[in-house]
Amino acid sequence: xxxxxxxxxxxxxxxxxxRAHRVPKRLxxxxxxxxxxxxxxNSIKQQKRIVRSVPEAPVFYPTAEEFQxxxxxxxxxxxxxxxxxxxxxxxxxxCKPKTTFPRTDHNRARTAKFSTKRQYVNxxxxxxxxxxxxxxxxxxxxxxxxxNTAKYRREHGLSPHTSPGPEELSAPQDEGCTxxxxxxxxxxxxxxxxxxxxETNPEDVVVDYANDLNSSTYGSGFEHxxxxxxxxNKFHEHPLSLLxxxxxxxxxxxxxxxxxxxxxxxxxxxxxxxxxxxVNYMHDGAPKTWYGIxxxxxxxxxxxxxxxxxxxxxESRDLLYQLIALLSPSYCLEQGVEVFHTVQEKGEVVVTxxxxxxxxxxxxxxxxxxxxxxxxxxxxxxxxxxxKYHKERGSKRNAVFAHDQLLWSLCYLMARTAxxxxxxxxxxxxxxxxxxxxxxxxxxxxxxILHTEFSKSVREETLIREWLKRAGLGFRKVAYDxxxxxxxxxxxxxxxxxxxxxxxxxxxxxxxxxxxFQCNCEVAKKEVxxxxxxxxxxxMAVIVERIATQCDAQCQPLSPExxxxxxxxxxxxxxxxxxxxxISNGQxxxxxxxDSTSESREDSKKKCAVxxxxxxLRLQCMSCDNYYHAGCVDHHSQxxxxxIDNQGEKKPFVCEFCAPKRGEAKY
Numbered sequence: 001x002x003x004x005x006x007x008x009x010x011x012x013x014x015x016x017x018x019r020a021h022r023v024p025k026r027l028x029x030x031x032x033x034x035x036x037x038x039x040x041x042n043s044i045k046q047q048k049r050i051v052r053s054v055p056e057a058p059v060f061y062p063t064a065e066e067f068q069x070x071x072x073x074x075x076x077x078x079x080x081x082x083x084x085x086x087x088x089x090x091x092x093x094x095c096k097p098k099t100t101f102p103r104t105d106h107n108r109a110r111t112a113k114f115s116t117k118r119q120y121v122n123x124x125x126x127x128x129x130x131x132x133x134x135x136x137x138x139x140x141x142x143x144x145x146x147x148n149t150a151k152y153r154r155e156h157g158l159s160p161h162t163s164p165g166p167e168e169l170s171a172p173q174d175e176g177c178t179x180x181x182x183x184x185x186x187x188x189x190x191x192x193x194x195x196x197x198x199e200t201n202p203e204d205v206v207v208d209y210a211n212d213l214n215s216s217t218y219g220s221g222f223e224h225x226x227x228x229x230x231x232x233n234k235f236h237e238h239p240l241s242l243l244x245x246x247x248x249x250x251x252x253x254x255x256x257x258x259x260x261x262x263x264x265x266x267x268x269x270x271x272x273x274x275x276x277x278x279v280n281y282m283h284d285g286a287p288k289t290w291y292g293i294x295x296x297x298x299x300x301x302x303x304x305x306x307x308x309x310x311x312x313x314x315e316s317r318d319l320l321y322q323l324i325a326l327l328s329p330s331y332c333l334e335q336g337v338e339v340f341h342t343v344q345e346k347g348e349v350v351v352t353x354x355x356x357x358x359x360x361x362x363x364x365x366x367x368x369x370x371x372x373x374x375x376x377x378x379x380x381x382x383x384x385x386x387x388k389y390h391k392e393r394g395s396k397r398n399a400v401f402a403h404d405q406l407l408w409s410l411c412y413l414m415a416r417t418a419x420x421x422x423x424x425x426x427x428x429x430x431x432x433x434x435x436x437x438x439x440x441x442x443x444x445x446x447x448x449i450l451h452t453e454f455s456k457s458v459r460e461e462t463l464i465r466e467w468l469k470r471a472g473l474g475f476r477k478v479a480y481d482x483x484x485x486x487x488x489x490x491x492x493x494x495x496x497x498x499x500x501x502x503x504x505x506x507x508x509x510x511x512x513x514x515x516x517f518q519c520n521c522e523v524a525k526k527e528v529x530x531x532x533x534x535x536x537x538x539x540m541a542v543i544v545e546r547i548a549t550q551c552d553a554q555c556q557p558l559s560p561e562x563x564x565x566x567x568x569x570x571x572x573x574x575x576x577x578x579x580x581x582x583i584s585n586g587q588x589x590x591x592x593x594x595d596s597t598s599e600s601r602e603d604s605k606k607k608c609a610v611x612x613x614x615x616x617l618r619l620q621c622m623s624c625d626n627y628y629h630a631g632c633v634d635h636h637s638q639x640x641x642x643x644i645d646n647q648g649e650k651k652p653f654v655c656e657f658c659a660p661k662r663g664e665a666k667y
Contacts, residue, residue: 037177054329057084057292064092068229071240071375074351077316078377084340085356086292089349091230096347098225099283100104112217113137116208121194121264122201127325133208141210145262145365148207149286152263156193159186162286162364163345168386188535190363191289194264195328209265214251215257219260221283221369223551225362230281232256232371239440241376245409246401248482255401256371261288261362265491268326269305269359271298273400276372278352280344291329295355295381297338304335321397326359345366349626354381376446379407379453384495390513396492402485404461404496407454408532414439414450415543418455430549432554438543443551451548460543461497464512465534472523473500473515480531490514497537499529 058081066073073089081087116133134405136144137531153160159168164186171178177185197205203636215233221608222231236243236254242252253273263286272278282288293301306313308327311403313319322415329339346366353357374382382403389397414435417427469475485494488511495511502508502518503525510518 004318004511007523008160014291016655021059035409046433052185054291054333054339054341057081057086057088057290057342059088059090059342062092064095067092067095069371070279071233071238072232073378074279075375076239078353081351082353082356083294084292085294085297085338086290086340086350086352086358088342088343088344088350088441091349093349097178097222097228097230097281099221100224110139111137114141114210114213114218116141116210118612119207119209119264119266121197121207121266124268124326126306127159127309127329128323129208135206136210141260141262142365144208145260149263149364152205152639157165158190158193158465161635163649184343187287187289187363194289194361195330197264198326199328205264207265209262209267210260211257211267212252213260215256215258215369216251218258219369220256221281222528231655232279232281232369235279238373240375242406242410243372245413246406246482248401252370253372256369259368259370261285261364261366261368264361266326266361267295267359268323269353270321270323271357271385272352272372273385273397274374275355275378275381275402276374277378278370280350280352280368280370281347282344282348282370283367284346286362286364287346288350288360288366288368289363290342290344290350290358290360292340292342292352292561293332293357294338294340296355298355298357300335301332301337301357304332305615306509318396326361327364345606354378355384358622368621376441376449382406383453385458390491390493398492399494402496404457405480405482405494406452406495407457410450411454411540411544414447415540418543418547430554431551432551435547435551447544447548447551452542454544455541457497458537459510462534462539463587465498465528468500468528469513470514473526473528475528478529479534488514496532497532500526501529502526532539539559544649576636 041646060081061079062073066076077087113135114137115128115135118133119130120128135143149162150160152158164183168186171182196202220233222228225231226233233255235241235256240242246254247257248474254274259267275526305320305325305327308331309319309325312325316322319325329341332339342350347578386399386403417435417438418431423436424434425431426576433445435447439446465475466626480496486499486509487494488499488509490510491514493511495509498512499509500515500518502511504521504523505519508518509529512528
């Protein structure tokens with residue numbers, strides 16, 4: 001069943017008291033900060049604007065049997081819930097984990113202090129960096145949050161209760177409403193007060209937020225019921241979890257983090273690392289209001305955020321990854337962004353989906369726990385995340401694990417399983433049946449998605465190695481250090497198949513794409529470190545392709561949904577630029593296209609970087625995406641022309657603009 005409280009979403013706002021159309025006194029002075037000036041202008045506009053009702057995200061009620069298998073149940077509701085970005089799951093009666101606030105009965109959790117973020121609620125939509133708040137033990141923070149919540153509610157005329165009691169639920173003005181509708185009305189009063197502070201900035205409201213606390217240090221709420229199927233400490237061990245193949249412990253990703261909130265502490269708009277799923281459980285305390293933006297509206301939201309604070313983005317291009325901005329859902333709706341709302345109470349679960357922005361705030365003291373997870377349907381999103389991180393100039397988000405390592409491990413798992421059952425295969429048993437009986441995944445989807453994603457990685461890696469060989473770099477086989485997990489100095493991804501190291505800078509590496517971006521040293525000083533050699537990589541690609549083909553032959557034709565899932569995600573091409581020297585994914589695909597009709601149709605959209613004509617383009621620089629006529633390259637760069645003549649004009653090349661130049665060290 002899906003809870004349809006969405007009727008409340010269509011409720012008109014005419015009954016709400018109008019906000020005073022006045023500018024806060026502290027903002028009457030002419031501001032020097034352009035973004036602050038824009039925020040004030042928007043604030044006045046927002047005071048006059050009718051507040052739009054935010055539609056409700058779906059709520060699901062699993063049976064006791066369904067609730068026993070978390071990832072299977074989430075996979076079951078994914079098609080209905082993913083288009084909202086977030087959803088809420090209410091456990092069946094008697095099936096909730098026996099949890100409460102983290103244990104404080106052992107010395108470490110009782111005495112260890114943690115840092116907090118000091119948030120000025122009235123500045124949340126200005127994108128200002130949070131300063132450090134006070135340090136607390138768990139007991140000290142609970143005392144602070146209770147006192148802070150009670151004081152604010154008392155001074156601003158709000159109910160002293162964070163959740164509706166018998167009086168609120170029996171109010172005569174709400175006669176005829178369901179319990180869910182009455183609760184929603186009660187919580188909306190707090191939400192209106194929160195956005196009044198955020199949007200109109202009438203006073204300073206300062207709170208300390210305790211987020212990202214390592215549960216291994218401060219205790220996990222699930223320690224009270226360690227064998228429960230929703231124990232987040234064991235989520236990564238679930239049969240359907242892909243992250244178990246990393247064989248790594250990553251706090252906050254494979255192991256949960258704790259979150260302690262107080263009145264109006266906010267978690268600002270963000271997506272999860274690598275566009276992973278996340279699951280959040282409220283152990284105890286006051287509710288949380290959540291807002292979700294589905295993946296289909298992610299680009300629109302980013303544009304709206306950049307439009308609202310352009311100066312901040314010019315100063316710090318990674319503002320999107322700093323979790324310091326919380327635009328109002330009403331503003332987002334006005335910009336054409338889909339936004340959905342839910343309120344999480346004690347004992348309820350909120351799930352966020354890949355590439356879904358989400359944010360919200362607490363209504364008082366509460367304690368929640370959250371962890372990430374990945375299932376096979378996530379794999380295309382993981383690639384999209386890394387391509388996005390790689391492509392954005394000046395906006396870097398560190399990779400948390402090596403995506404290609406996970407792909408390789410999953411391929412190895414499938415190949416090893418087939419090898420172990422070689423005798424059954426020799427006896428005539430179909431490989432699809434063997435894998436389906438051995439592995440926990442839906443083999444049809446799993447094999448197709450894995451083949452699609454691994455093939456992309458192999459094609460890309462093969463082309464880059466060819467380019468580096470032609471550039472004169474040496475190659476050396478090395479073992480991959482899983483624990484070290486070094487990041488590319490340029491794009492902050494975590495390379496797996498290969499990396500490049502310069503003898504002049506031994507403490508740094510780059511991914512193969514950025515071999516010439518790190519420094520201006522001679523080619524002879526650079527070396528390509530190979531984790532998986534060409535033969536092994538190609539052999540694995542063949543094995544995975546054969547398995548996927550045989551699985552495909554045993555199943556019905558792909559459904560439209562699965563076709564969309566395994567298809568390559570459409571990527572928006574940026575205009576050609578002569579800056580930088582990184583190989584883009586768009587040109588990697590273009591350089592390998594064998595369909596001359598498709599190739600010429602794509603070429604017709606480009607123009608030669610020398611003469612500006614768009615006809616008969618043949619060459620594309622591997623570093624800057626610029627297109628050239630062969631004759632124009634010959635006229636423009638004798639060096640590039642000679643390289644093309646030797647290799648054949650259909651081969652990729654590097655134009656003169658992107659070749660390493662003296663005196664342009666990047667350090």
